[in-house]
Each structure stands twice: as structure tokens, then as C-alpha cells.
Amino acid sequence: LTWLARIPSGSVFGEQSFFDGLPRSANVWAHADGELLVLPFEGYRQFAAAEPELARDLVFALGRILSLRLRSTTVRVH
Numbered sequence: 001l002t003w004l005a006r007i008p009s010g011s012v013f014g015e016q017s018f019f020d021g022l023p024r025s026a027n028v029w030a031h032a033d034g035e036l037l038v039l040p041f042e043g044y045r046q047f048a049a050a051e052p053e054l055a056r057d058l059v060f061a062l063g064r065i066l067s068l069r070l071r072s073t074t075v076r077v078h
Contacts, residue, residue, distance in 0.1 A: 004073060009034065015062045015069075018044075 004026065007013055013028050018041065039047075048055035 005069065012062065012065060015066045018062060019066070 007028070014024065016022075017024055018039075021041070044055065044058075047058075
């Protein structure tokens with residue numbers, strides 16, 4: 001078992017599955033009790049219909065997170 005990253009409190013995970021609709025590509029374990037908030041794609045669609053500008057901002061933020069994590073993983077693999 002190898003860990004790839006430590007995700008800080010308040011961050012997101014599962015962004016890849018959010019975009020491609022496929023099952024997760026990694027497992028996540030919590031090191032302490034916490035709260036998990038879930039936004040299924042249908043929930044996002046409803047949010048986007050009600051708040052299109054905020055929904056756009058959320059998608060771009062998720063895209064930035066995905067890009068930064070990909071860069072970080074690529075550096076560790078090399």
C-alpha cells in the first residue's frame with residue numbers, strides 16, 4: 001500500500017470521477033473524525049441551474065485542483 005498524497009482538511013477529492021463519471025481511481029482514508037459532504041452530478045446540475053455563475057466557478061476550481069494534483073503526481077513518478 002502506497003500513499004500518493006495527504007489531502008488537507010477542507011479540501012476536495014473525487015474530482016476526477018466528477019468529471020469523467022467513472023469509478024474512483026484511488027482510495028481515501030481519514031486520520032481523524034470529520035464530516036464528508038457529497039455532491040453527486042445530478043446535485044451539481046440542479047445547483048448549476050439555480051446558480052450558473054457559482055457553478056462555473058466551482059468547475060474551474062475543481063479543474064485547477066485536478067491539474068495541480070496531476071502535476072504533483074507526475075513530479076513524484078519521475
